[in-house]
Amino acid sequence: MMERFKTYLKKYFSDGPKIESIIVIGLTISLVVISLIIFNMIKTITISVDGSDKKVTTFGGTYKEILDNNGIKLGSKDKVKPSLDSRVKDKGKLLITRAVLIEVKVDGKKLDIKSAEHNVENMLRAEKIQLSNLDKVYPSKNYAIKKGLKVVVTRVKTKDIKEITNIGYDIVIKNDSEVESGAKKVLQEGQNGEKQTITRIIYEDGKEVSRKVISEIVKKEPVQKIVAVGTLNSDYTFSRGGNLSYAKFLQMKATAYTADYESTGKGPGHPDFGITASGTVARRNSGSYSSVAVDPRVIPLGTKLYIEGYGYAIAEDTGGAIKGNRVDLFFNSASEANNWGVQWINVYVMD
CATH class of the missing domain: 2.40.40.10 (RlpA-like domain)
Known part of the structure; x- marks a missing residue:
């Protein structure tokens, strides 16, 4: 098209241009240049809100300007990708995830929370609800966030109790033909031993739910009691x-x-x-x-x-x-x- 336009100009001016024609030609050139500039400035992007796509044509700027120009408002917990201050790129895509209302029970409280996080774990982190390695979360941490979801956080703690208990001694009976039948004689007194037991108690939200012996160590062995029983004929x-x-x-x-x-x-x-x-x-x-x-x-x-x-x-x-x-x-x-x-x-x- 440009080559044809150049050929036309040479031919026209070789015949002797007129002032009116020159003005018309100048305006035409200006319109063509402006059209080219405008054409290059126009960008088409996709705005996706919770998976629903919408095509938008814009002259550029930032994604925030596009949302403002199209009357799309964001909540305080809504998530946007890329960031709102990013420059618009042709054929780009703006992802908007609307925050939904969920319920979280934790530390004896019931919290109504709006969240646009991907899963339960990210939601708890965003809300600064810290978890220990023992704490339980229902549903699981990788469960997807959806409207009306109810999340329960159970605080789990353990306590180890150390106890010293007696180990009973055995009684050994030995027959003795030098002792009268039925008579008994203690040859060695018995002594209790000692055992150290460590019991782990598990609490959920402050209430004991189980206890289990996790260690038993014999500190002192018991001593047998030895009794002689007479077998001598009476x-x-x-x-x-x-x-x-x-x-x-x-x-x-x-x-x-x-x-x-x-x-x-x-x-x-x-x-x-x-x-x-x-x-x-x-x-x-x-x-x-x-x-x-x-x-x-x-x-x-x-x-x-x-x-x-x-x-x-x-x-x-x-x-x-x-x-x-x-x-x-x-x-x-x-x-x-x-x-x-x-x-x-x-x-x-x-x-």
Whole structure:
């Protein structure tokens, strides 16, 4: 077109231009230049509001000017991309995301919030609602923001409690043939051990929801209690046959005494001559129960006994020299007492 215009001018002026023609030509050239300038200034862009597109023709400027010229208003939480102060480019696209109303429950409060963020996580960050690694968010952080969405933030905290508790000891029973049947003897006292337990308590919004033991450390091992249980037969077999049932037996030092002055310090004329500490008459009866002197702290008075080599007896008397595991056997005569002498014997305490 320009080449044809140049050819026309050469031809026209070669024939001799007229003033009117020159003016017309000048105006024509000006209009062409202005049209070209205007054509180059016009830009067409797309304005997208929540996914709905609209074509807009403009002479340029910033995106803010375009919105103002087209009566498009923005809310304080609406998001725009690119920024409003960016220069308009031909065939460009302005993305507008309108903020929608959502509800957020957090820290005991219900907040009505407008947000144009992409997802829940970005919304919480934009609203400066901080989360710990343990806090729970419903729906999930990557859930898309939409109108009417309800978001719940649950604050989660933990607390560790350290406790020292006892570890009970075991009781070990051992049979002992040297201990009377049914009798028990503690060979070793038991001792409790110690255990350190760490329990983790989980709280949600200040309320306990669970607790779990996360660590157990034995600080001190328990010590077993060892008890010997007697298995010795409690039936005594006489040399002539027959059995004797007894509760326990003692190995004792046995001496002998009579009712005379040498043994008791009392003569026949003394009112207590021949009388035991129990108030009975001292007697020696080989076919029944005889009197013996004991230490009441070891064998209580009135206890029935069977004494090897002596026979049945009753603990009826005491004596100044009869202390501990000693027994003094009553005989009717000094010769019998002397014949006995001093012996270590088994004394069976009858049931």
